[in-house]
Amino acid sequence: MNFFKRAWLNVWAKKGRSVLLILVSSAILMFVLAGLLIQSAAVKATSQAKADVGATVTLSANRQAAFKKMQSRTTSSKSSKMTLTPVKLSDAAKVAQLSNISGYNVTSSTSVNASSYDTVSMSTGMGSSTGGGPGGMKSSTSTGDTQIDGVTATSLTTAFSNKQSKITKGRGITAADKNTNNVVIEKDLASQNNLTVGDTLTVKEATGDKDKVKLKVVGIYKASSTSSSAASPMSTDPANTMYTSYTLANTFKGSKYAGTADSVTFNVSNPAKVSSVKTAGKKLINTSKYSLSTDDASYQTVKASMDNVEGFANKIVWLVAIAGTIILALIVILMIRERRFEIGVLLSLGEARWKVIAQFFTEMLMVIVVAVAIAGVGGKFVGNQLGSQLVSQSATTTQTTSSSTGQPGGGEPSGNGGSGMRGGNGGPGNTSQTTKQATDTKLEVTVSAVNLAELGGFGLAITFLSIMIASGGILRLEPKKVLIS
Amino acid sequence: MLKTEGLGYWYQDKDQPLFQGIDLEFDVGQSYAILGHSGSGKTTFLSLIAGLDKPKEGDIKLNDRSLKQIGLTNFRRHDVSIVFQAYNLFTYMSPLNNLLTAMAITDAAHAGDKAYARQVLNDLGIGADLAERNVQHLSGGQQQRVAIARTMCCDAKLVVADEPTGNLDEDNTKEVIQQFQKIAHEQGKCVIIVTHEPDVANQCDHQFRLENKQFVELA
Ligand SMILES: Nc1ncnc2c1ncn2[C@@H]1O[C@H](COP(=O)(O)OP(=O)(O)OP(=O)(O)O)[C@@H](O)[C@H]1O
Ligand SMILES: [Mg+2]
Numbered sequence: 001m002n003f004f005k006r007a008w009l010n011v012w013a014k015k016g017r018s019v020l021l022i023l024v025s026s027a028i029l030m031f032v033l034a035g036l037l038i039q040s041a042a043v044k045a046t047s048q049a050k051a052d053v054g055a056t057v058t059l060s061a062n063r064q065a066a067f068k069k070m071q072s073r074t075t076s077s078k079s080s081k082m083t084l085t086p087v088k089l090s091d092a093a094k095v096a097q098l099s100n101i102s103g104y105n106v107t108s109s110t111s112v113n114a115s116s117y118d119t120v121s122m123s124t125g126m127g128s129s130t131g132g133g134p135g136g137m138k139s140s141t142s143t144g145d146t147q148i149d150g151v152t153a154t155s156l157t158t159a160f161s162n163k164q165s166k167i168t169k170g171r172g173i174t175a176a177d178k179n180t181n182n183v184v185i186e187k188d189l190a191s192q193n194n195l196t197v198g199d200t201l202t203v204k205e206a207t208g209d210k211d212k213v214k215l216k217v218v219g220i221y222k223a224s225s226t227s228s229s230a231a232s233p234m235s236t237d238p239a240n241t242m243y244t245s246y247t248l249a250n251t252f253k254g255s256k257y258a259g260t261a262d263s264v265t266f267n268v269s270n271p272a273k274v275s276s277v278k279t280a281g282k283k284l285i286n287t288s289k290y291s292l293s294t295d296d297a298s299y300q301t302v303k304a305s306m307d308n309v310e311g312f313a314n315k316i317v318w319l320v321a322i323a324g325t326i327i328l329a330l331i332v333i334l335m336i337r338e339r340r341f342e343i344g345v346l347l348s349l350g351e352a353r354w355k356v357i358a359q360f361f362t363e364m365l366m367v368i369v370v371a372v373a374i375a376g377v378g379g380k381f382v383g384n385q386l387g388s389q390l391v392s393q394s395a396t397t398t399q400t401t402s403s404s405t406g407q408p409g410g411g412e413p414s415g416n417g418g419s420g421m422r423g424g425n426g427g428p429g430n431t432s433q434t435t436k437q438a439t440d441t442k443l444e445v446t447v448s449a450v451n452l453a454e455l456g457g458f459g460l461a462i463t464f465l466s467i468m469i470a471s472g473g474i475l476r477l478e479p480k481k482v483l484i485s
Numbered sequence: 486m487l488k489t490e491g492l493g494y495w496y497q498d499k500d501q502p503l504f505q506g507i508d509l510e511f512d513v514g515q516s517y518a519i520l521g522h523s524g525s526g527k528t529t530f531l532s533l534i535a536g537l538d539k540p541k542e543g544d545i546k547l548n549d550r551s552l553k554q555i556g557l558t559n560f561r562r563h564d565v566s567i568v569f570q571a572y573n574l575f576t577y578m579s580p581l582n583n584l585l586t587a588m589a590i591t592d593a594a595h596a597g598d599k600a601y602a603r604q605v606l607n608d609l610g611i612g613a614d615l616a617e618r619n620v621q622h623l624s625g626g627q628q629q630r631v632a633i634a635r636t637m638c639c640d641a642k643l644v645v646a647d648e649p650t651g652n653l654d655e656d657n658t659k660e661v662i663q664q665f666q667k668i669a670h671e672q673g674k675c676v677i678i679v680t681h682e683p684d685v686a687n688q689c690d691h692q693f694r695l696e697n698k699q700f701v702e703l704a
Contacts, residue, residue, distance in 0.1 A: 002589040006575075013577035013619070345573045348537065349590045350562020480537040483573060484528050484647065 003355045007362035017335075018367060024331065025371035026378065028324035028462070033379030033447070033455045035316035040451060042310035055271035055296030057101075057278055059092055060263035061085050062291040085289045086260035094284045095266060095292075100277050102269040105156035106261040108246040110253045111144030115212055116202035117193040119145045120186075120239035144206035147241040150249025154184060154221070156267070157243075170197035170219030177218070177245040184219040188239035196220070208254050215244070271299040321458055329466035332360065336473045343474060344482030357471045364467060368459040375455060380447045486548060486675055487511040487534060487643055493542030494529055503529055504698045505542065513642055516669040516676040518686035520703075521695035527679045528647055530695065534677065535567050535645045536560040547643070562591050566636040568646035572628040574620045580606055580631040581616045584638050591639045605634045609664065626657035633664050637672065644668055646678045650685055662688050 011018045061084040089106065096104050151157055154172035159165040173184055185195065195201060199217050204210055223238045250257040266281075268274050274296045281292045336343070346356055493505035503526030511517055521527045532538045534545060536557045545552045552560050567573075574583050584602040588595055595601045606616045609630040611623075620628060629649060636644050646665065650658040662685055669676040669690070678689060686692045692703040 002586065005589075006586060009582060010577050341573075342575060342577075345575060346590070347558075348535075348561060348567050348573070349587055350558055350560070351590045352558065478538075480532045483537070483569060483571075484532060 003359035004362055007359045007366065010359075011363050011366050021331070021364075021367045022370050022374070025328065025367055025459070026374040028320065028327065029368075029371050029375035029455060029459055030378045030382055031320040032317060032324065032458045032462075033375050033451065034382040035313050035320060036451050036454050036458075037379060037447065038313035039310060039317060040448070041446075042306050042313060045306050045309075055268045055274045055294065055299045057095075057266045057268060057274065057281060058263050058293050058295065059087055059095055059266070059281070059285065059290055060293070061087065062287065062289055064291070065288050086257060086262065087264055087290060089259050089261060089264070091285055091290065092261065092264040095264070095281045098266075098277055098280050098284075100268055100270050100273045101266045103156065104152070104264055104266040106150075106152045106246045107157075107263050107265065108150035108249040108253070108257070108261045110148050110150070110206070110249050112146050112148055112203040112206050112213075112252055113144040114146055115204045116200075117189070117195065120188050120192055120237045144204075145240060146203060148249050148252060149241055149243050150246035150261075151243060152178075152246060154219075154243050156265070159223070160221075164224045166222050166224075167219050168222045170217070172219055172221070173243050173245055179247050180245060181213065181215045181248060182218040182244065183215040183248075184221055184243040185217055186239040186241060187220055187222045188237075189242075190217070190220050205252050207252070213252070215242075215248075268296075271296050271303075274299075317458075321462060325462045325465045325469075328364075328462055329469040332364065332466050332470035333473060336360065336470055340473075340477060340482045343477055344479040347477070347479040348483055353475055356474050357467065360471070360474070361463065361467045364463045365460075368463050372452070372456050372459050376447055376452050379455070486513050488546045488549075489534070489543065490546065491543035492533065492540050492545065494526070494533060495541055499541075502541070502698060504695065504700070507543070507700055509693070509700055511643075511675050511677060513675045514669060514673050515691060516665060516678065516689040517691045517693065518689035519677065519679045519693050519695060519700075520681060520683070520686050523681070525695045527695055531645050531647050531677070531679050534643075535565050537567075564641050565643045565645060566591075566639050566641040568629075568632050568636055568644070568649045570648040570651040572625075572632045574628060574631055574635075576619075576621050578620060579617050580611055580620055580623070580634070583620060583631060584635055587635045588638050591641065593639045595638060602634075602638060605637050606631070609634050609637075610660075625652045626654070626660075629653060629657070629661055630664070633661065633668075637664075637668060642674050644674050644676045646676070648680055649678060650680065650682065658682070658685065665689075 063084065066084050086108075092104065092106065095101070149157075151173055153174045154160050154165075154167070155174075157165075160167075160172065167184070168187055170184070173182065183201070185201075190196065193201070195217055197217055197219060200214050201217065202212050202214050204212050221243070223241070246261055247258075250260060266277070268277050274294045278292050278294050285292065343356055347353070487510070489507050489509045492507040492509075493502050495502040507530075519527050519530065529538075533540050536552060539553075539557070547555060547560070547564055555564070561567075574580075575586060578586065581599065581602055584606065585597070585599065587593075588602070589597065603613065603616055607613070611627060611630060611634065615623060615627065620631060623631065629652070633649075644665070649665070650661050653661060665676050665678060666688065668674050676689075678685065680686055693700045694703055
């Protein structure tokens with residue numbers, strides 16, 4: 001392999017030129033690596049987002065069917081009351097058996113009246129605009145001053161999983177609190193009434209025989225002001241919301257509500273499978289009574305944001321690779337012109353043209369190997385800079401798109417009476433919530449062995465292509481013209 | 486050994502060939518000088534017998550095999566060694582590496598033999614010190630001696646040189662011609678030198694003059 005030795009002698013003898021070539025190649029490869037890094041970071045972040053954000057399928061009463069029924073009844077007879085069938089937990093258990101469902105949360109809400117304590121009154125003047133109240137789904141008989149949110153576990157609710165609400169003392173409601181009178185109350189309510197973990201308080205049922213019930217405080221939570229002002233019923237201060245086991249909420253509602261729920265939210269382990277879970281779930285339930293709705297908006301927002309970054313990184317990689325190939329090819333063409341004499345001497349000695357090309361390729365390869373190492377060090381820096389820039393940029397873009405489109409059933413602020421149709425579904429404040437998530441998603445940029453291997457591959461391809469493009473000059477070169485003048 | 490049969494060449498105009506119908510024969514162990522006016526076509530002729538270009542007419546045969554059959558690259562690699570007026574060495578190498586590279590490319594018997602290459606250089610007055618330096622730091626005479634050493638190291642039986650003494654002074658010229666005589670008589674090769682210096686031509690075994698599109702042998 002004589003051309004190998006010649007390549008080495010040449011690279012070594014012309015150090016200045018070699019260093020310049022290394023610098024140019026490093027610059028090109030650094031951009032390629034930056035693209036590759038953002039690309040792989042985006043892929044990682046997307047799968048992380050899948051795990052973090054998750055998606056849900058919610059089983060609830062079919063409002064549309066109920067509304068139609070009510071309308072037809074209004075025209076024919078006198079009754080105009082819209083009746084909603086509560087979700088039977090036995091039906092929910094069937095849906096929970098589907099694959100890709102990692103767990104579920106039962107929600108049953110109602111209201112009670114304060115007995116042993118005082119409720120927190122609204123400091124703002126918003127109390128007057130009571131409108132339609134907390135969407136129809138919250139108990140139809142809710143007239144009390146204290147909102148009771150019965151759940152399987154507080155950690156499974158959106159407010160807590162989104163970190164809008166936080167347990168500050170004691171613990172949250174868990175599945176073990178089933179059939180107990182344990183309660184988690186808000187910090188403001190607790191301090192106003194001097195209540196702490198371990199204390200008891202008494203409430204008075206708002207319906208039925210209006211019994212007084214003693215509740216035991218097991219935890220205190222803090223509701224963030226942003227989430228509460230949007231997500232809670234307008235009529236009461238968010239501090240008046242208590243979390244209990246859904247079984248207790250059902251007890252407050254009355255005996256016929258035992259074993260039911262307002263809605264059951266299933267966590268889908270793979271957000272990409274949401275629609276197939278929904279389809280499979282629909283086969284298990286009576287769709288005239290129940291409806292299954294999906295909420296993967298958070299996932300979709302994060303995914304869209306990351307897809308943006310990924311697509312952009314893809315474009316960077318290819319653009320830089322193409323531009324780099326062209327630049328290197330031009331440099332090699334110039335280099336070959338400058339070295340026509342040397343090539344002529346080689347040809348006059350009877351060297352095969354492909355070996356001359358092989359020599360140039362080897363020389364460039366030596367340059368690229370060093371350049372890959374340099375780019376590996378520098379690319380991390382460039383990638384970090386670009387990565388943070390890109391995420392903040394795409395987060396703002398997705399925010400504008402999502403708020404302008406509006407989430408189905410989510411974006412509408414609750415309020416005017418007619419919105420009982422859709423207001424409660426999914427809960428308001430969806431948009432603000434998801435963008436928060438997207439901004440929180442960081443692109444972690446680290447140079448892995450895979451990245452370096454990819455970079456090496458690109459370097460090799462760029463070198464190979466540029467030599468191929470430039471080798472036309474070698475193939476056409478006539479030694480006589482160069483050597484005899 | 487080398488024969489031209491009805492050899493003819495022209496650049497643009499077929500009606501104005503540089504030479505035409507040339508039948509010559511060159512043998513091993515002999516040295517030949519080719520003289521002629523500037524522009525008469527000496528270099529062009531040399532490029533044909535060196536396998537750097539193809540004849541427009543006629544044929545060139547090495548031991549009765551046409552160069553077309555042998556293939557020009559193959560012919561250049563194994564059968565001919567060229568010495569140019571401008572030395573044509575690899576400028577990024579030392580004299581030693583120039584010789585080693587040429588020997589490797591031409592599959593010479595001594596390929597890879599550093600000691601042999603050093604010896605040949607030494608015999609031509611390129612000592613151990615000069616042999617490891619970059620060739621660009623050598624004088625013209627020294628560079629031409631490296632080029633001759635390269636020819637000596639390779640096994641090609643045909644050696645062609647185009648004005649090899651054109652850039653050299655009297656002493657160096659004498660020295661270089663002596664070496665060519667050595668190559669012809671001691672190494673048993675066929676040496677063909679293009680020159681316009683009668684002194685150089687006089688030292689060769691045979692002299693030809695390119696005149697009126699023909700080669701005329703001088704007594
Ligand atoms: N590539 C070419 N294209 C066209 N004409 C050429 C080319 N090369 C040489 N010629 C012409 O061919 C003729 C012969 O050129 P050549 O170089 O063979 O002459 P020469 O005998 O070696 O002259 P000199 O003694 O000056 O070196 C000249 O008139 C020259 O101008
Ligand atoms: Mg000439």
